[in-house]
Amino acid sequence: MGRRPENPVVRPLLAVGDVWDRISPWIPLAITVVVTILLVWVVRWLVKRTQAKDPSDSTFRVQVATAGAVLVGIVALIFALPDGSDSDLALSVVGLVVTGALAISSQSIIANAMAGLMLRSVGSFKPGDFIEVAGHLGRVSELDLFHTEIQSTDRDLITLPNSLMVNEPVRVVRSSGTIVSANASIGYDVSRHQLEELFVEAGLAAGLLEPFVQVVDLGDYSVSYRIAGFLEDPRSLVVTRSKLRGAILDCLSEAGIEIMSPMYVARRAVDSDPVLPHQVAAPAVTGYRRTAEDRVFDKAEAAGRIESTKAELAEAHTTLAELQQDLSNVDGDGEGPRLQAAVSRQEQLIERLERRHSRLQQRFSDD
Structure with a gap:
């Protein structure tokens, strides 16, 4: 039996059908790509339009909206893959990538959140307080x-970031003062x-x-003094x-006393007279004078008294x-009254100590 001749009209149609069979599975993917591009453009346009009156954070909102639209488009592209493609594997890969990115970025987020909760629970400072941390001085x-x-x-x-506030020492100016x-450096x-x-x-x-x-x-050429005092309103x-x-500056200038700068160098001959301070009698101290330690370490002193x-x-x-x-073990009448009086005195002592402890605790909490 002889071979049937091919129809010249059917051959191009078969070729077109073969091309269509190859292209048609990818048409939904192409449409999804176009729709994703349009979606990103529309989202960016809408966000810019809604934030036109308040452009302070419009860039951030546009970036977030764009990232969300692109993520939605990527998921849609995965579902639009042809039947022969492994869409489940692609979706798993995208999920792993997103999860890894979130895990890496969430380390600092979680650390800052936990540090924020710790700062709230400790309560070492509050809005309005002066603090100094990592070289930064200011009010919260x-x-x-x-x-x-x-x-x-x-x-x-x-x-x-709150993680910095936990990892670095924070100097808090107390609200009580x-x-x-x-x-200042002054000569000898x-x-x-x-x-x-x-x-x-x-x-x-x-x-x-x-x-x-x-x-x-x-020092070699001058004496360094520290002048300090208590400020009630920080x-x-x-x-x-x-x-x-x-x-x-004003007090020393009026007294004719020069402040010695760190670059000042005193030179004198070896056989010259020694430089000694003018003899001035020390002021007399009458009554009790509160020392610097009493004012500087008041909270530490209060904590020590509490302990x-x-x-x-x-x-x-x-x-x-x-x-x-001992009172419960006494058999005779001779020791009973004495022990009873001792028990009474001890209970009064405990009552006084408890009142003192409460007062100290109250003062410590107020500071």
Whole structure:
């Protein structure tokens, strides 16, 4: 039987059908790509239009909306793959990529959130407090779950992640008051008693309470002094620091005393007379004078008194238990009244210690 000749009209149709069979499975994918591009464009246009009146964060919103539209388009492309393609594998790969990206980025997010909860629970500072962390000094303007915002002395807003607030030491200016200090270097030819009077006068002029003076260092050519005092209202911390330095300059200038800069070098002949300070009598101290340690370490002192009171309470309870045990074991009448009186005195002592402990705890909490 002979071979049937091919129809010249059917051959092109078969070729077109073969091409169509190859292209048709990919048409939904191509349509999905076009729709995704249109979706991204429409989303960006809508976001820009809605944020036209408030362009402050429009870029961020556009980026987020674009990322969401692209993610939706990628998922749609996976579902639009031809039947022969492994769409489940592609979807799994995209899921792994997205999950990995979220896992990597969520480490800092979770760390900041946990740090924010820790800062809230500890409560070492609150909005309005002066703090210094990682070289940044300012007042807390916002305490959020993920970040802490402070306003610097230049009125700038500084955003710090909460993880930094936990990992770095935070210096908190107490709302009950703080110590303001300044250093000055004076030559050895000036009596320290005269300087103490001038420095105390400068501290009072700056509005500080109970100013005190400390000798910080005996240098090669000058003596370094620290002038400090208590500031009741820490809201004026920045201004008071400047006022204290200005008052020191004014007091020393009026007394004719020169401040020795770090670059000052004193030279004299070997056989010359020694440079000694002018002898000035130390001021007489009458009555009790509160020391610098009493003001500087007041909270630590209060904590120490609380601990010592707790130890005294524990010892008093132990003694009371022993007296009560001895009283219960007494057979005769001779020792009974004496032990009963001792038990009564011990109970009164415990009552006084508990009242003292409550007062100290209240003061410690108020600080």
